[in-house]
Amino acid sequence: MGEDTAMVHHPGEVVPVSGIYECDCRQGHEYSTDVKGHRFPPPHKGCCGSGWKLKAPAHPGA
16 A cells, blocks of 8 residues: 555546545645546645545555
């Protein structure tokens, strides 16, 4: 999981790992639950972030 957590994924990109993603604005206030194979959404309204970082995978160790 280590490499995935540091990588920033941008809106419209394909989700590589199902899980909970945190916006990259570094304020830790916006989250998105995303499913592998779907596309990342844009950041929430009012968020200054530009992408998503994996916070917690849906199936750790799978």
